[in-house]
Amino acid sequence: MSTLAPYACHPDASRGRLYPENLSTFRSPWQRDRDRIIHSSAFRRLKHKTQVFVEHDGDAYRGDYFRTRLTHTVEVAQVARTIAGALNLNTDLAESVALAHDLGHPPFGHTGEDALAALMAPYGGFDHNAQALRIVTRLERHYADFDGLNLTWESLEGIAKHNGPVHAPLPYALAEVNDQWDLELHTNASAEAQVAAVADDVAYNHHDLHDGLRAGLFTEAELAELPVVGTAFAQVDDRHPDLDPMRRRHEALRRVFGVMVEDVIHVAENRLASLQPRSAQEIRDMDGPIIRFSKPLYQNIKAIKSFLFTRMYRAPSVVDERVSVTAMLNDLFPLFLNDPSHMPDHWSAEALAAPDETHRARIVLDYVAGMTDRYAIAEHQRLFARRPL
Incomplete structure (x- = not known):
């Protein structure tokens, strides 16, 4: 690690773990964090959680090629390592934050998050970043000496504020972790965590264009009107005239x-x-992020995001699903809250032992937010004897 820049996070300067552990002979602290995240149950569940399209059988535009939370996460981690390496930052820390950044997403993507935020409004709210922290500090229960994964301070900090400083009022799950170990939420994250945040933007702007085309929600001709994207298609046509459509699409979007x-x-x-x-601390204490797009490209990306919002995230077929899965969560959450016996035994026992309704709601949230798309659909069908999708 002698090639690390002075403003990178250096392993020998890590603030350590909440529960002290002996150092590994072969792995740095952030390599261990990365490995624990990859081997966690929450990480495996990302395989069957929505990126945009809900995972279920029957609709013509669904297929194995669409991104899930897991494939998205792997792509973000790849981008984060590339950018961090080019800037002489700690690639292992950037990768760890990238791999953990979506662990707290509930089933059905942002639609599920919106539904659970509304349901949890009386009980402290819901935020997927805060839920990711709850998962890695409490809900993963595999180790003999502690709950969670016992990640380093730097990884927890990165999960908490890779999108920037976090201000009050804090989601309860984040407040709970921060009360136990001060994550300095008023400052920026490390440069490595900032890299993970930008890598998230790069990955989903790129792959949502791919997935939207494959789903037939828009065409290459329509994308040619967008900044950056239109230029990329023109460059491909100039260099590779008469290229077959799938190769043309891939060549253009990889240029984007x-x-x-x-x-x-x-x-x-x-x-x-x-x-x-x-130092890394100087990065944290700056007025704003050090890792970001240029202003001209940021404006172009805003135009791409606006197009995707209208033509993909709010496409009629996707909106129909939003209504359906929101109704599903609006059925499941109150049922479990009012009668925890419908949950698996260990969840039911924990909910019934909760001291008040707020604590019970948070246990129900942990259960529902941890569901995959297919499990939530199956549970709804079992408990309500009807299939919403």
Whole structure:
């Protein structure tokens, strides 16, 4: 790690773990964090959680090629390692934060998050970043000496605030962790965590264009009207005339991907050279993030996001699903809250032992938020004797 920049997070300067452990002979602290995240139950469940399209049988536009939370997470981790490596940051820490960033997502993607946030409003709310912290500090129960994964302070900090400083009022799950171990929520995250956040933007802007095309929600001709994307298609047509449609699509969108990654690296290199931070803490104490898109590209990405919002995230077929899965969660959550016996035995016992309704609701939330799409659908069908999708 002698090649790490002075503003990178260095393993020998880690603030350690809440429950002290002996150092590994072969792995750095963040390599161990990465491995624990990959081997967690929550990480495996990402395989069957929605990115955009709900996973179930029967609809013509669904298929094995669409991204899930797991494939999205792997793509984010790859981008994060690339950017972190180019900037001489700690690639293992960037990868750990990237791998954990979506662990707290409930079934049915952002629609599920919106539904659970409304249901949990009387009980402290719901936020997927805070839920990810709850998973890695409490809900993973596999180790003899502690609940959770006992990740390092730097990984927990990155999960909590990779999108920027977090201000009051805090979601209860985040407040609970922060009360136990101060994550300095008022500051920026490390440069490595900032890289993970930008890598998330790069990955989903790229793959949602792919998935939307495959789903037939828009066409290449419509994308040609967008900034960056239209230029990429024109470059491919100029260099590879008469390329077959699937190769043309891939060649163009990988160029879009490259533009985003190279822009982030270029901007960061210039800002780091100008500001000359001497430590990871100086990165945290800056007025804003050091890792970001250039202003011109950011405006172009806003146009792409606006297009995707209208044509993909709010496409009629997707909106129909939003209504259906919201109704499903609105059925399941109150049922479990009012009668925990409908949950598996260990969840039921924990909910029945809760001291009040707020604590019971949080236990029910942990159970429901941990469901995969297919499990939530199956449970709804079992308990309500009807199939909503």
